[in-house]
Structure formats: C-alpha cells, structure tokens
Amino acid sequence: MMLPLCASALLMLRRRWFWTGALLVAAGAFRQSAAINVLLVGLAVFWLEPRDRRWHAAQVLTSGLLAGLVVGAGLIAFTGSLSGFWRWTIGTLIGYASANWTPFYVWQRAKDSVVPFVVDMAVIWIAAIALATRWRTLSVEVRLMVAWLALAIVGSLAGGHLSWHYFIQAMGPLAVLAGLAFDRFQLSRTVTAAAVAGVVIPAAAWWLFDMTADPLTYDFSPPGPQHVAVASYIAAHTSPSDRVFVWGDWPALYVESDRAMASRFPGFLRGFDRGSSLPPNNWDTSPDVWPLLEADLGANPPVLIVDTSAADWSDFSMYPMKNYPALYGIVAFGYHRVATIEGVVIYARNG
Numbered sequence: 001m002m003l004p005l006c007a008s009a010l011l012m013l014r015r016r017w018f019w020t021g022a023l024l025v026a027a028g029a030f031r032q033s034a035a036i037n038v039l040l041v042g043l044a045v046f047w048l049e050p051r052d053r054r055w056h057a058a059q060v061l062t063s064g065l066l067a068g069l070v071v072g073a074g075l076i077a078f079t080g081s082l083s084g085f086w087r088w089t090i091g092t093l094i095g096y097a098s099a100n101w102t103p104f105y106v107w108q109r110a111k112d113s114v115v116p117f118v119v120d121m122a123v124i125w126i127a128a129i130a131l132a133t134r135w136r137t138l139s140v141e142v143r144l145m146v147a148w149l150a151l152a153i154v155g156s157l158a159g160g161h162l163s164w165h166y167f168i169q170a171m172g173p174l175a176v177l178a179g180l181a182f183d184r185f186q187l188s189r190t191v192t193a194a195a196v197a198g199v200v201i202p203a204a205a206w207w208l209f210d211m212t213a214d215p216l217t218y219d220f221s222p223p224g225p226q227h228v229a230v231a232s233y234i235a236a237h238t239s240p241s242d243r244v245f246v247w248g249d250w251p252a253l254y255v256e257s258d259r260a261m262a263s264r265f266p267g268f269l270r271g272f273d274r275g276s277s278l279p280p281n282n283w284d285t286s287p288d289v290w291p292l293l294e295a296d297l298g299a300n301p302p303v304l305i306v307d308t309s310a311a312d313w314s315d316f317s318m319y320p321m322k323n324y325p326a327l328y329g330i331v332a333f334g335y336h337r338v339a340t341i342e343g344v345v346i347y348a349r350n351g
Contacts, residue, residue, distance in 0.1 A: 001212060005037065006172045009148060012044045020044075021064025029072055032157035033169060039067075040148050042342050046138045063300035091200070113164050114164050120206070121174075123198030127190045128177035130185070142180060149173035197272050217254050231256035237348075243300045247327065248308030248316045249274070249342035262302035263293055266321075275315035290326035297330055304346055305335055311343030 005027035010093045012020045020041055027034035041061060076085050118125060131138070132146045152170040185197065214225045227250065234244055234257035244264040246253050251266035265284060272282040309316040321328045335347035 001027045001034050002172055003027075005034050005169075006028075008037065008041070009172070012041050012047075013144070014047055015057070016097075017045070017061040018040075018064035018067070021061045021066075022068040025065060025068025025072060031169070033158050036151050036158070037148070038153040040144065040151055043147055047144065071301050087288075107110055113167070117164070117167050120202040123173055123195050124178040127181035127185075127195070128174050131181040133179050142177075145173050145176050145180070148245065149177060226344075227252060227256065230306065230341045230346075233339060234259060234306065235336060237338075238303050242303040244304045245297060245302040246305060246306045246308060247321055248306075249314045250306075250308050253306060253308075263296040264301045265289070265293060265296075269316070274318065279329070280319055284325075294326055294330070301334075301349060303349055304338075305331055307347070308344040310340075310345040313344070 004023045008023035008027060011023065022043065024034065024037055027037070031083060042058075045054055045057045045061060050315050069278050073082065076082055091149050128149065131142070132149070135146070136144070149170060152173050156167050156169045182195070189209055213219065216224060216227060220223065222305055231253050234253065237255075238244060238259055240258070240260060243252070244257070244259045245262040247268070249259075249267040249270055254261050254266070260288065269280055269282050272278075272280065274280075308314070309318075311317075321331055335349055337345060338348040339346045
C-alpha cells in the first residue's frame with residue numbers, strides 16, 4: 001500500500017492530479033484504509049490550485065480515480081468474479097472491522113503494540129510534532145504533510161486492529177515530517193547526539209531481533225523452528241506438482257514447502273482471538289465457506305492434509321477438524337495418518 005500511496009502524495013504536491021487519483025486507487029487495492037487520502041487530495045486541490053483552476057483540477061483528479069476503479073474492476077472481472085470480490089473483500093471487511101472494535105480486542109492489541117510504536121520512535125514523533133506545532137509558519141506543502149499524518153493515524157486505527165503492521169500507514173508522513181524537522185531546526189550537539197541515539201538504538205535493537213529470532217514464531221531458543229521440520233517433511237513426501245491442505249492458520253507452510261494450496265483459503269479463523277472462549281464464528285468459517293472448501297478439495301485433492309491444531313499452533317487446539325463435519329468427513333474417509341512431526345499430524349490420501 002505505502003509505495004503507491006507515497007507516490008500519490010508526491011504527485012499531489014506536483015499537482016499531477018490524474019496520476020494522484022489513479023495511484024490512490026492502486027494503494028486502496030492493497031489496503032482499503034488508503035481511501036482516507038481522498039480527503040487529503042481534496043484538500044490539496046483547494047490549497048494548491050488558484051480559485052479559477054480548482055474545478056478543472058478536481059475533474060482531472062476524479063477522472064484518475066474513476067480510471068483506476070474501472071481498470072481494477074476490469075481486472076477482477078477478467079480474472080475472477082465481481083460478486084466474489086464483493087462477498088470476500090467488501091462484505092468480509094465490514095464484518096471483520098466491526099468485530100475488531102470489541103473493547104477486549106482493542107485493549108489486548110493496544111497494550112502489545114501502541115506503547116512500543118510510540119516509545120521506540122519517540123524521537124521521530126517529537127520531531128514531527130514539533131514541526132506541526134509551527135503551523136502558521138509552514139508552507140502549504142508542509143501543512144499537507146501534517147494533514148496526511150493526521151489522516152494516516154485515523155486510517156491506521158479505523159479497523160480497530162491496533163497492532164504492529166497496521167501503523168505502517170502513518171510511517172510515510174511521519175518520516176517526511178521528522179526529516180523536515182531535522183533539516184530545519186538548529187539543535188545543540190547534546191540534543192543532536194540524543195536524537196541520533198534515539199533513532200539508532202531502537203533501529204539496532206530491532207535489527208538484531210529480526211536477524212536472530214525466528215520470523216514466524218519470534219523464538220530464540222534451540223532446536224530449530226518446528227515449522228521448518230514440518231515443511232521439510234511436506235517437501236520430501238510430495239512432488240512439485242502436488243497440492244497440500246493445511247488446517248489452521250499457517251499459510252507459511254505452503255511457502256516453505258514450495259507446494260501449492262489445494263484450497264482458495266490460505267488459513268482459517270484469521271484475525272480471530274483463537275485463544276478465547278468465544279464461539280468460532282468468523283468470516284472464514286461462515287456457512288458458505290464449507291461448500292467452497294469441499295469443492296476445492298474435490299477439484300484439487302491434496303496429497304497431504306496437515307493438521308496444525310493437534311500441536312496447538314497459533315492457539316488452534318480448540319478447533320480440531322472433528323468439529324467441522326465438512327472437512328472431517330473428507331479426512332475420515334479419504335485419508336490415513338502417516339506421521340506426527342513436532343506434534344503436527346499429517347494425513348496422506350488413501351491409495
């Protein structure tokens with residue numbers, strides 16, 4: 001999302017309105033909350049264009065937005081289904097976002113993410129806010145960057161999912177404003193040293209974490225990551241043309257084993273608080289999912305079915321396959337147990 005979104009903001013400052021709108025649609029294709037920048041570009045037309053040019057600029061901007069939407073709709077219609085897009089993208093998003101605003105969810109995610117996001121980047125926040133407080137002296141272009149940051153924060157929080165990667169939307173304008181602040185402010189050597197340390201230390205700490213911890217489990221301890229052993233088994237007991245099916249929320253196994261999915265669903269109960277006692281009524285376990293899953297597995301019979309719930313990966317032990325008749329029937333009558341790797345049970349197709 002951020003690459004086309006930042007490009008849209010850059011072209012906005014250059015008053016290239018058609019491509020500003022088209023790239024904004026491209027950003028929204030990756031994450032719908034990018035649409036909040038429509039307010040920003042509307043404000044930019046009002047601020048950057050002289051009175052007699054605003055209507056023309058608005059028309060060009062609108063044509064870019066419409067062109068992006070038409071191209072996107074055409075690609076969806078050509079490669080898939082517009083009705084499916086509406087069901088699984090638009091309808092799903094509404095239900096997913098509404099569930100996220102449960103106070104328990106908000107607090108659980110916020111306590112893990114908000115404080116580190118603010119504290120680790122305190123220097124960046126201080127610099128950006130310090131520049132924003134000088135609103136009256138700022139140029140129109142810099143004011144637009146301040147407005148972008150405000151809207152980006154709203155976009156980051158809109159889904160109620162106050163978690164790490166959802167804050168990425170604010171990183172673009174935050175970095176721009178902080179960079180402008182450091183470029184314009186005269187700082188003493190002591191303050192400069194403190195600012196450098198405030199940027200370098202968290203960056204180095206996260207770099208060390210990223211280089212040493214397992215990227216999927218965040219585990220430091222030996223032996224090697226369990227998912228590597230399971231993926232290695234899948235790769236060793238299938239051919240590149242075979243398909244596999246993973247029950248749980250572990251699509252990484254498809255990637256690590258380099259095997260294609262047997263279903264359109266890369267995981268289940270995604271975005272759901274799987275460790276809770278809440279009933280598993282999620283968008284990807286709704287009643288219309290199971291006929292589609294059966295059809296997929298019938299059309300592309302998986303050579304192996306991998307049950308991660310048996311090992312409680314991603315808190316999935318509360319959702320064994322036997323609780324889902326459509327899936328369990330396929331396993332019970334068409335597959336047999338062949339291995340248990342790190343607690344994960346693997347079934348092979350009969351015959």
